[in-house]
Amino acid sequence: xxxxxxxxxxxxxxxxxxxxxxxxxxxxxxxxxxxxxxxxxxxxxxxxxxxxxxxxxxxxxxxxxxxxxxxxxxxxxxxxxxxxxxxxxxxxxxxxxxxxxxxxxxxxxx
Amino acid sequence: xxxxxxxxxxxxxxxxxxxxxxxxxxxxxxxxxxxxxxxxxxxxxxxxxxxxxxxxxxxxxxxxxxxxxxxxxxxxxxxxxxxxxxxxxxxxxxxxxxxxxxxxxxxxxxxxxxxxxxxxxxxxxxxxxxxxxxxxxxxxxxxxxxxxxxxxxxxxxxxxxxxxxxxxxxxxxxxxxxxxxxxxxxxxxxxxxxxxxxxxxxxxxxxxxxxxxxxxxxxxxxxxxxxxxxxxxxxxxxxxxxxxxxxxxxxxx
Ligand code: SF4
Ligand code: FES
Numbered sequence: 001x002x003x004x005x006x007x008x009x010x011x012x013x014x015x016x017x018x019x020x021x022x023x024x025x026x027x028x029x030x031x032x033x034x035x036x037x038x039x040x041x042x043x044x045x046x047x048x049x050x051x052x053x054x055x056x057x058x059x060x061x062x063x064x065x066x067x068x069x070x071x072x073x074x075x076x077x078x079x080x081x082x083x084x085x086x087x088x089x090x091x092x093x094x095x096x097x098x099x100x101x102x103x104x105x106x107x108x109x110x
Numbered sequence: 111x112x113x114x115x116x117x118x119x120x121x122x123x124x125x126x127x128x129x130x131x132x133x134x135x136x137x138x139x140x141x142x143x144x145x146x147x148x149x150x151x152x153x154x155x156x157x158x159x160x161x162x163x164x165x166x167x168x169x170x171x172x173x174x175x176x177x178x179x180x181x182x183x184x185x186x187x188x189x190x191x192x193x194x195x196x197x198x199x200x201x202x203x204x205x206x207x208x209x210x211x212x213x214x215x216x217x218x219x220x221x222x223x224x225x226x227x228x229x230x231x232x233x234x235x236x237x238x239x240x241x242x243x244x245x246x247x248x249x250x251x252x253x254x255x256x257x258x259x260x261x262x263x264x265x266x267x268x269x270x271x272x273x274x275x276x277x278x279x280x281x282x283x284x285x286x287x288x289x290x291x292x293x294x295x296x297x298x299x300x301x302x303x304x305x306x307x308x309x310x311x312x313x314x315x316x317x318x319x320x321x322x323x324x325x326x327x328x329x330x331x332x333x334x335x336x337x338x339x340x341x342x343x344x345x346x347x348x349x350x351x352x353x354x355x356x357x358x359x360x361x362x363x
Contacts, residue, residue: 079276
């Protein structure tokens with residue numbers, strides 16, 4: 001019996017779940033409310049996010065979130081009855097996540 | 111929660127009957143049985159069998175939530191019928207069906223072969239490389255070592271968690287909640303040395319990885335075993351083992 005390679009996907013999925021739950025609400029609060037309300041200066045936010053560490057963090061959050069979503073979508077679709085297509089579904093979901101991560105990289109490191 | 115005794119005198123049961131010699135598929139049949147405030151669904155079934163229709167088939171033994179043999183679907187939810195009070199289902203009717211996700215043998219009796227096979231496959235016993243000599247005394251455990259697996263050892267093999275699991279419903283291969291909790295029960299026992307033997311199966315695609323952490327197993331478990339938690343724990347351990355196997359390809363994962 002072959003050892004499953006699912007740990008790779010599951011660990012990225014879990015990491016994505018953690019950053020999504022912790023950081024995305026904070027990001028929405030800052031970019032969606034505090035900056036428009038001028039409670040946080042846009043310039044400061046921009047400075048943080050253009051620092052190499054800030055860029056890396058932004059890329060991390062975005063790419064892990066994509067992977068988390070892809071993994072969840074893959075399992076939901078299979079659980080909902082598309083079992084026969086589980087292979088193509090997995091490939092399509094993770095390819096989309098990789099595409100999303102690549103896009104995030106071009107934005108974060110531009 | 112205790113309610114005041116109701117003035118109901120009878121309650122209606124809708125029982126799934128399946129008599130392979132006459133029924134093509136299970137059919138619901140209705141019976142009115144006396145209502146007693148202190149009766150459980152199993153008491154009503156026993157009354158029905160003794161006084162109304164002696165051909166009804168179902169399993170039970172202890173009447174006290176310990177043997178694990180009286181599991182059925184009560185109004186669509188997996189329950190130990192010896193612990194499900196009629197008064198919680200007033201005014202009725204109460205629908206009683208065989209446990210979901212298992213083939214039906216007859217009436218409320220299910221075929222358990224699949225569970226029994228998987229149960230044995232995880233080697234649910236203490237495995238040791240060798241016994242220590244008698245003069246060294248018993249294998250002692252600290253309270254912390256006991257706490258590490260005690261909850262998983264409370265399982266009574268009632269299989270309610272299988273009846274509740276939407277993954278087991280469509281993945282025949284999936285080892286399922288109770289069996290995986292049982293594997294953790296031995297893997298986490300300080301006296302056991304069989305983790306390596308169990309891992310191959312548990313860490314395979316058929317082992318833990320079909321589980322999507324729906325959590326229904328833990329919700330219906332009458333013994334608070336928390337099989338969903340056990341599976342999550344096994345996933346973490348398997349993931350650590352997977353990464354470690356790259357660092358030390360020849361070490362024991
Ligand atoms: S884990 Fe709970 S629900 Fe599942 S078989 Fe054991 S006691 Fe029953
Ligand atoms: S009859 Fe034994 S658990 Fe219900």
